Structures are given as structure tokens and as C-alpha cells.
Amino acid sequence: MKGSRILLESLKREGVEVMFGYPGGQVLPIFDSLYDSDIKFVLTRHEQGAAHAADGYARATGKAGVCLATSGPGATNLVTGIANAYMDSIPMVAITGQVKSFLIGNDAFQEADVTGITRPITKHNYLVKDIKDLARIIREAFYIASTGRPGPVLIDIPSDIQLMDAEFIWPQDVQIRSYNPNLFGHPGQIKKAAKLIAAAKKPIIYAGGGVITSGAHKELKMLAEKINAPLTWTLMGIGAFASTHELALGMLGMHGTAYANHAIMESDLIITVGARFDDRVTGRLDAFAPYAKIIHIDIDPSSISKNVNVHIPIVGDAKNILIELLKEIKKTPDTGDWLKTVEGWKKKYPLNYKDDGRLKPQFVIEQLYEATEGEAIITTEVGQNQMWAAQWYKYSAPRTFISSGGLGTMGFGLPAAIGAKVGCPERVVFDIAGDGSIQMNIQELMTCTANKINVKVAILNNGYLGMVRQWQELFYKKRYSQVGITSPDFVKLAESYGCLGILVTKKEEVRPALEKAINTDNTVLIDFRVEPEENVFPMVPAGQAINQFIGGLA
């Protein structure tokens, strides 16, 4: 069997139903084999779009996303998307063509050292040097990408290898002696954690993306309810716990709710599940949660005590560990007074914005929540739009909030929405965008039209790179340097891409526009002309303790 066919046959064995990508000179054999394959292919308009779409597909479905590009510029255009998936631990397999093996290192046309470039941003990568290794490498790549702490794996395949013949032997299992993710937590550690929980007076649960990856949201809810502890989440943890639950405190950190930040700062026990104490969460490290003991459940040993010293680390899969922990907790703490205190903060510092009759971005998202009855999959770009989407939409299920957390990639939202919609065609998918971010991958509107992928884009258009403007306003004496950004006429642009464009300038137009978008069987782009200098509050300035807020009503 030819190398290119071995590749596609192997992908089928891995259950791959769809790939996102772009053809080119060094992947011609693969595309020739694809001509006869029943794997669906989504041709994006830029390779970066393909990588983000594969990422969005993975986040929405839990399955590894696959993207495919040619050598050189095709592969380097994937790089941002691969780094994005790496930072957020998303299972992805990126396949790139490479120049013929005997030309590697000769500065051949469209050559780049792609395994070299992607080494620090992949969980692992491969350069296929021998056709006999191809099937095994693909098997290993999917295994590595989707087990343990997931991440992207890249396979670089020289075009001569794609054309070589070999017997197709699909390996029955994967044997990698040095890769054995620890799935079950240490029973002794779990016992210790249960004791600490029983003795706590002010416990709080801090949940991250690991809960979603592990599928541990049910167990998380059981834990919170069993020990009656308030629960806060990271950006990546959104959807792990219902926002409307009475124990829910919303997101914590730089743009977290004031009550979540006060609660974690005053707590005496933090039960961390699948989160990694990112600097956007902890704020000033030496001032973070001074009274708290910390239990840290994480599958990645290198996350333990990386930023914050942990008292009880439990390394393993969150779901497995929570199941055992729930069994082990016999005595539950009395948290009545603590919950009253937390309730006091909730009343005193509610999430709020000034509703002065003008079109506010927060209002748009509230309306979006109501119009979609909280059932949409929301993707975001990066910046103010992302934080408002995190604060004002009430998520209740995992895999419904898809956002570039670690890398903070502008231009992620639209292609990610495409991936999510391909993975979950029955769902309404909205990209909450800014006027800056959307222009970074706007070309993917054509991908939507061409492939009949019906996504909705809500642009919170304020004429600024809003988050940078906010920082310049607050910390650089309002010296607005290169943050005013102009845009094309988005309605006309949408139309020229074959989509429906709607302009919204007034509050009362918001809901009808959203209803229209939801009920239109086409990609719809809504240009919401929102208050230009609205800020995201609460806000903790970088380097401050997370109960030191500035501005806003919080």
C-alpha cells in the first residue's frame, strides 16, 4: 500500500471522520488518496484556520482534531494553532508534508525544519524517515495526543515517503516504555485529602480545564454538594460546573468575580481540580490565599508546586481521583457560616455594569444567553470580548465554552467555531468576537459558506483593540497608542462572503438581530456597535493580590 493510503487508512482506524487543511506541493500524494477517501475534508482559507478548527473540533467533541498542511509555509502557518492547542492541553494531530527525504537540509523549495520549529509547542513530534514506521507513528501520535495531559502531536511526512509502497500493518496496541500516564491517584494522598477536607472550615473548590478533559464534571458537582463548598473556576474550567448552581462563584482571577477572589483569599482549604495556578489566576503569588492549605489534583506532575506550594498533591486523572475521594470523605465539614460570608460578598460585590441606555457589550451577551437559552456553544476571540463572554453568558455544560486560554490567540474564535459546528452540527455555535480579532481570520467566512457550515459571529465592535486600550487607559495615562482600529463595512463584507450581515446600533435591535441570526440557515455576522470605551471589570492589575480590585462597581 502507498504511504499516502497507509496514512488515510490509519486515520480511519483511529476513528477520524473529518480533517481541516489546505493542499500544497508536498502533500499531493495525500490529497490524491483523499480523492477516494470517505474522510470529510474541510478546506479552510488559511492553514492557521485549519489548526484552530481542528482545535475547536477537539474541544467541542473531546476527540482529537486533525489538521493537514503542506511543507514550509503551510506548516509554519499551523504553528500558532499548534502552540494554542499545546497551551490549553487540547488533543490534536497535525500532519505536514515535508520535502523529499533526500532533499531535507538542502534549502529545498518550501522547506522548513518543522519538527525543529514545533518541538517546544508539541507534546511530541515525528519526522517519518521510513515508510515501515508510518502506521505505528500514527497510532502512537493519537495515543500520545489524547491520553495523560493531552496535547498536539505533529507528524512530518516527506513526499517521497508518501509515495513509497509498504505492507499495511496496523499495530494492535501502543508500547511506549517511557510514556505511562499516571491515571489513578495515590490512595494515601486521597485519604490525607479527605481528612483535610473534614477539618476545613472555609473550603473552596477551584476547578480548571482538567475537569472537562477528564469528563469529571458530575463528580465535581457531587463533591461540591457533598462537602457544601463554594466553587470557582478558571477560564478553561468554564462549563465544568453550572453557573446557576447556588455554590457557583464564577470565574476567579484578573477578571474574575470579586466574590470568587475574596473567597479564595479568605479560604482555609483550596481543593484544586485540573487547574494550574496560572498567573492570571493567582495575581501576586506571595499574597495568594495566605490562610489556605492546598490540595492539588492534576494529571501532570510538572504542574504540582510549579507556582504555588501544594500541601497534598494527587497526581492522576481527575475523574478517577474524585470518585475515590468521594468514597473516602466520611465526615463533611460544617460550612454554614462560611457560605453565609460568601453570600455576603456575592450581595456586596455583584458582577455589574452601568446600564445607561447605550449599547453595552455585556448587555449583548446577556441577550445572547437568553436568546439561545444557554444552549449554544460559544467560542471567543481574545481580549475584552473573551472576558465579557466568560463573565456574562451562563454556561451549564462542559465543552460549551471554547476559548484560547493559555496562548491568548486573537483570530481563534471563528475557525474554532467552524470546528465546533462540524463536530456538533445540531448545536447553535456563536463566535463572540471583537472588531480587531475577527479581522485576523475573517477569511474563514468563506470556509463557512463553501462548506455550508452555519456559524454565527457576534462582533462587539468598539473601534478599538479594547483590552489593550483598557490597559493604556488605566496604566499608561490614556495615551492611546495604536489601539484605534478601523474595520471594513462588516455587513457588506459578510454579504460578499455569501453570509448574512446585520448591523445593530441600538439596544432594542439586539434581541431581534440575535433571533434572526439563530433562525437563519446560513452563517450570520452581526456587527454590534457597542460603547467604545467600556472596560472589563472587575480587574486586578497585574502583580497585585487578587482581592485588590480597581475600577468598576465591584
Place this chain on the structure above:
Amino acid sequence: MKHTISLLVENKFGVLARIAGLFSARGYNIASLAVSETLDPKVSYMTIVVEAKDEKILEQVKKQLNKLIDVITVTDFTKKEHVTRELILAKVNFSAKDRNKLENIFNKYVGKIVQHKGDVAIIEAVGDQEQIKALLEELDKFGVKELIRTGKLAISN
């Protein structure tokens, strides 16, 4: 403080680059590095000496090393008993009348004159860090023209 770390790794292309990348990304210089095949030709052994100003960062590097798919084991010898050796080759100024003096030195250290041509002798010596340091001080009297070293090898005991 200098740390000696040993690794068992898959004997494949690209492995060294992955490992070196974890140090270079943090601006850490590798002071010495020795790599070779083990009894199992599919496995290589590396001894890495690295200067770490921040123990916490080094701890993180070790965890990251462990995460690399091609790394089988990581051992930090900082708090572990071990035996170390290094091999040096040096060109020293040499004249026939110095032969006794040089050979006296090699009575104290493991080393010998490998060859001499004209007024230069190539010597080899093996020892731990202290021994090599002391030997080099003695050789200084003759004038060392060129010195190369394998870097430290470390094995647990």
C-alpha cells in the same frame, strides 16, 4: 550551584535537541554533556552538568524532562551518592628533561603521556573533578597549550 543530572533516553534523532531545548528555553547553560549508547543499543545515557541559580526552576526542568516521551528515567545526583569521572586530553610543552617530572605527576594521578612530537606532548588523564583540577594546576607549570575534556560522567553507586 552545579547540578549533575543523568538521563536514560531512547537512542533516536532529535532527542538531544528536545532535552537541550528545555534548558535553553529558560536561559540555562549546559556546563557539560556526555552522551553515549548503553548496554542496550536502543538506549543512550546522558550526563548533564548544569548551573542552576534557582532550585525551583531546576525542579521544573527535571519534571519537564520526565515528561518528554523519549526520556526513560531522570536522576539528579545532587542528593544521591555517585561516582564521577572525566577524561581530559591536553597538549603540554615538553622537553626530554621534563619527562621525569611529568611521569612523577602521573604517579599521583591516573594519566599518561600518549605521544610526544617535538616540544609538545599529548597527555591523557582520568579523574574526578578534584583530581582533574589538581592535575591541571600541576600541568600549568609546563604550560598547557590546548585542553579538551569529555565533561563529567556520573554513575550511581
